[in-house]
Amino acid sequence: QKEVEQDPGPLSVPEGAIVSLNCTYSNSAFQYFMWYRQYSRKGPELLMYTYSSGNKEDGRFTAQVDKSSKYISLFIRDSQPSDSATYLCAMMGSAGGTSYGKLTFGQGTILTVHP
Amino acid sequence: DGGITQSPKYLFRKEGQNVTLSCEQNLNHDAMYWYRQDPGQGLRLIYYSQIVNDFQKGDIAEGYSVSREKKESFPLTVTSAQKNPTAFYLCAVGTGGTSPLHFGNGTRLTVT
Numbered sequence: 001q002k003e004v005e006q007d008p009g010p011l012s013v014p015e016g017a018i019v020s021l022n023c024t025y026s027n028s029a030f031q032y033f034m035w036y037r038q039y040s041r042k043g044p045e046l047l048m049y050t051y052s053s054g055n056k057e058d059g060r061f062t063a064q065v066d067k068s069s070k071y072i073s074l075f076i077r078d079s080q081p082s083d084s085a086t087y088l089c090a091m092m093g094s095a096g097g098t099s100y101g102k103l104t105f106g107q108g109t110i111l112t113v114h115p
Numbered sequence: 116d117g118g119i120t121q122s123p124k125y126l127f128r129k130e131g132q133n134v135t136l137s138c139e140q141n142l143n144h145d146a147m148y149w150y151r152q153d154p155g156q157g158l159r160l161i162y163y164s165q166i167v168n169d170f171q172k173g174d175i176a177e178g179y180s181v182s183r184e185k186k187e188s189f190p191l192t193v194t195s196a197q198k199n200p201t202a203f204y205l206c207a208v209g210t211g212g213t214s215p216l217h218f219g220n221g222t223r224l225t226v227t
Contacts, residue, residue: 008155032213043119043205043218044158051213088157092213101146101165102173103216105157 003027006089006106015115019076023089023106026070029099030091033065035074038086038108047087048074079113086110118142119219121206126224128200136191136222138206147189148207148216151175158205164189165211193224200226 006023013019021035032051036044048063050056056063062075072091076083089106093099120139128134138147146165150158160173164183178197183189193200203223207216 004157006157032215034215036218041221041223043121043207043220046215046217049215090158094213101212102148102160102163103158105150105159107155107157 001026002107003104004089004091004106006109008107008109010110010112012112012114013079015079015081015113017079017113019079019083019111019113021074021076021087021089021109021111023072024070025072025091027091027093027099027104028067028070029093029097030104031094032092033063033072034090034092034103035061035063036088036090037083038088040085044088081113081115084112119206119208119217121204121219121222123222124220126222128224128226130226131195132226133192133194134200134224134226136193136204136206136224138189138191138219139187140189140206140208141187142208142217143186144208144210145186146209146211146214146216147183148209149173149179149181149189149191150205150207152203152205152221161191161204193226200224 035048038044053067064073086108090103148163149161162181164170206219209216
């Protein structure tokens with residue numbers, strides 16, 4: 001079983017829709033959670049960085065972490081065609097653990113927002 | 116990311132040849148990483164280095180080698196021992212610890 005599971009999609013939505021992207025994980029040592037966006041033939045770019053449980057909002061993006069359920073989400077409001085990309089979740093543990101200092105990634109979800 | 120340069124963008128090699136991928140950064144970050152990306156498998160960690168002259172194996176280090184002689188540079192050699200070398204290779208940097216990583220734009224390696 002992979003440490004981080006992410007539905008690869010593909011996910012296709014109309015412009016203006018609310019998009020929900022999700023990851024589950026099995027390693028309880030993960031404390032730091034990130035979402036990256038990757039356009040075709042480019043490197044991933046950091047969208048959101050959160051620590052432990054709770055919500056964080058940045059513009060149209062909201063990251064949610066539920067450590068009790070080992071479940072994280074990224075919500076995109078008012079989605080735009082320019083949001084079409086692959087979205088990767090990633091996570092890391094705290095100092096002293098084997099997952100400290102390095103990221104473990106989900107498989108990535110391919111999102112298409114059509115006009 | 117302008118501060119992380121991976122070269123070349125595309126690389127073609129014959130089976131049995133070693134090949135070295137370049138990663139240079141001008142962000143003055145201590146930590147550097149190499150990930151491999153295959154369709155449907157996300158990113159998998161090959162090697163990482165938290166400081167000059169030191170590096171650790173990641174989850175899939177077999178068939179790869181690295182060096183970290185300078186803070187700015189972390190080249191990756193894909194050896195002939197790597198059974199499936201064709202992939203998209205991504206270099207990342209970070210300030211260390213629990214800081215997020217920032218990625219270069221990758222090198223697509225094709226071995227035939």
